Amino acid sequence: MRRSGIFIKVFIYTIIFSGLLVGATAALFSTQIMSYYSGLQLQKISGTYKQLIERSQGNADITEIADQFHDRNQSFRFYITDEGGSIVYVTPAANAASSLTSMKAERERTSFLVYLENGYALHVFNDDVFSLKYGNLIARVMVILSGMLVVCVLASFIFARQMTKPIKALADNTTKMANLEEVPPLPERKDELGVLARDVHSMYDRLKRTISQLEEEILRERELEETQRYFFSAASHELKTPVAATSVLLEGMLENIGDYKDHPKYLRECLKMMDAQGKMISDILEIVSLNDGKIVPAPEKLDIRRIVADMLPHFHPLYEAKGQRIVTDIPQGQTCLADPKMLNKVLSNIVLNAVQNTPHGGEIRVWSASVAGQCRLCVLNKGVRIDDAALPKLFDPFYRVDKARSRNKERSGLGLAIVRKTLESMRVDFALENTTEGVLFWMLLPVITKDA
Template structure:
């Protein structure tokens, strides 16, 4: 008890916060009660009248185009929901029908005449509440609709609030004191802990840490004190590691510079194939060697190769953005055999150089849905890699196997194998199985990296593995959706 009194002393932060919180809560409770007592009745009355007016106006508006039965059901619904009396009067204020759904009071009918009223408010209903008389047109005939509702529950609620005042006062005091005590303890406890830690720091004791898991300003302050303590204790160690960090930064810069050089090597890798083809065609036409005597044909092919180079540069710019984002890729129906055959024609030079036999086992009825440009580039890079890295005189087998909602396109290079390390790393940018740069096996190791980027951009599963026949690349492409 003595400790509690000491903690709540006005000279301590806990006591000050407790007194301020208690006074604030009691003041708020009093203001809220007074506002409720003064303004709730009038607000509720306005709200009730507005609800009735809105419902009645909507009923009158719909009455011109509705039969009497529909109007009657609408009156019954409003009467039940809002506790309203309805009286239907003719042009002379003669009562035709009375309705109060809650008391199930229904008198007369459209042909009922009992008495003439000079003042419709004299009709039986609520004398101390809301009343209104509105012209209404029913089935082409004019009538008057007298609406009457009681607002007595409003005044009763006000009286009940006044009678409940003593209980509210007791409850507010107990709740305010209890909440203020818990609140003041909760707020000041971490402050006292911070004060104790600051005293330890003043004595150069850096071993004590503040274990406070909070996300507010107090938590940030505790973290700052812990950081300050750790920084003071470890300042010498950080100075010693500064040189190591500097060396690491230099190595990172060198790695970035190496990546830049490898990027230009990647561009050269992609341009080397069409440049080699173009050079061979031009030399053949210049010296009139074999089929190259027909210059018209091979000039057209040279122009096509130049266009491919232009398209390739554009693709390189697109692929430079591929790792960041691809917002939209247009897809169309593609005949797979036609696309593969066109790719093989473009790579005919490399096939003949390596003396590779191609066994294309694709039927004409194999159709896939994809982006033709990206799928063509994937096939081009994979087949080109197969030609370049397969042993001389081997075979390439291209087939498609139907799977649910897709086709598995497989390309097998016979006579070739890859180690487990190469199988996992070959899709990494600039990785090469063979590090030489000669024209027969050269490259910068970006071909399959581009295949990976394009396949992932299209969300196509792919895999590379060794089989009994050789190295097999498999790409799963969605088939054409049938309408």
């Protein structure tokens, strides 16, 4: 069974209260009106029977006085009783109209009683001669009460509607909130309903923000789990292949098969592969340490031009062998605040990546510029372009653009991953972008002025 809505309840309660109020008002005023009209009737009767009342004073015969009064007013119906309640006089019209047995019933319908001298009492019947017309009065009162009830019903309907309309709207909004739907704000109100509506909407906004944060957190957790699965899978693949190759070389030397009899040659090959795997393991451990926050930056005041100049000679054999050239343009005396080891590690990986990916005879540019109070240090591979979809993935561990994952360039695939983790640890903004000239890497370093 469907439960009644709040509008029906408020409307019914208001109607009941209004009906009780109208009823109590009608009862109170009806009593007052009847008392007032009874007083007027008693006053009228007293004036009519004034002669009888005045002449009854003293020791005169009440029966004779009543008889004389009746002779002059033969249309009046009344009777007189003594102290014991016995009838001592009754008008002929009343006596003729009523038998003695019905006199008591007639007495009960007597409207007014006037006490006379010597214990006598005058009983006057409620004849039309003396009665006021109550019919018109009752009709008017009923019309007024009916009008009051109609007004109460309309007022109750309007009151219930105005009271329940914002509550119903708030209830509808909370249903939408439960389904995480968009909810329009309620009209501004300054009463308790307005306060409740604002609190509910504020709670809903906070709930949506919390849900959004949780969804983002879940998404980050999933991405992290996916990254970890990819990392372990790629690491296993990277380590498994050289270990298997080393095992083959060692087994061949142990069995003295063919060319493997030249032990010194293949032992050097094994040692070379083990050195490469040792470097890869060191890079993996470095990424783990950066992830765990075990490597904490120790910022120092550094000369950017000197840092770049001290680093480039290490790559001279590489870019000279490929006929490349590196052009630098860094202002003299430009300084920044950074960890020297971490910054040198980042620059080394970036320049190495640029040398490896720039074609023979190509050019690599390294320069700096002031941007919004910071130093923007840039490295550009001229004449190179990377697929836009692959750009964000270059910072993932073991990611290579070439699908065959070849090793002929001796890349571990961890260089840019270390760059990202290191710069994130240093809280330095960076990006890798395609430009019209080539692929550009930039990072923003905090600048220290000469006067600082």
